[in-house]
Amino acid sequence: MGHTVVVLSSGEVYGWGGARKGQLGESVRAQKVVWSPVKVEGLAFRATGAVCGREFTVITGDREKGEFVVLGSVDNKWNVLSDAPALGAVAGYRSIAASWHGIYVHRGDGSVLAWGRNDRGQLPPVDLPVARELAVGSEHAIYLLDGGTVLAFGWGEHGNCGPVADEQGNVKGKYSSIPLPTEGGSDVLGVGAGCATSWVIMS
DSSP states (O other): OOEEEEEOTTSOEEEEEEOTTSTTOGGGGGGSEEEEEEEOOOOSSOOOEEEEOSSEEEEEOOTTTTOEEEEEOTTOGGGTTTTSOOTTTTTTOOEEEEOSSEEEEEOTTSOEEEEEOOTTSOSOOTTOOOOSEEEEOSSEEEEEOTTSOEEEEEEOTTSBTBSOOOTTSEEEEEEEEOOOOOGGGOOEEEEEEOSSOEEEEEO
16 A cells, blocks of 8 residues: 555544555645655544545544545546445444445445446355455455455455466455364454455464
8 A cells, every 4th residue: 555544542543655646645645655644634523543545535423424535546546445335324334445446345244235347256256155354455355254254356366365366366256265273273363355365274
């Protein structure tokens, strides 16, 4: 990412780095690059968290009320702005994550609502089960299900979605199950994802 955002205990949000797409707010967009922390202005709620996409920022508020806002991506590339649900439509969400070009809302019932780039299968397939835990990388996602099964989909040419991918390195329109060592009764405790990388945390 080309920018950094922090949320203070007061609910204020500060950011620095790339700003030309509005990812740090409209007030500093003309500067293109912000070299020291500036306050993100104009939020309609008290911020509780933030995640960064490549050219956008998602600020989260009260999860029970479904509060969040997307800043930046002013050209609406991949429909990051226009496909966002209305404020309150995801009330009770568990978390919000971002890839380079997509946003993923892990809802209270375990389902995931996502929008953004999907040319490599980055968005969830329609038959995806509900997830206990969600991790989102640069252009892929990892799901941990109840029972310890780990699923992956998206751009997986580096093996980050497991051994099954198409000729372009994608797990697209479907998901793959990542094979895990089961000797010794190990349990899956969590999952993580980064830039073309995935982690499975086991006991």
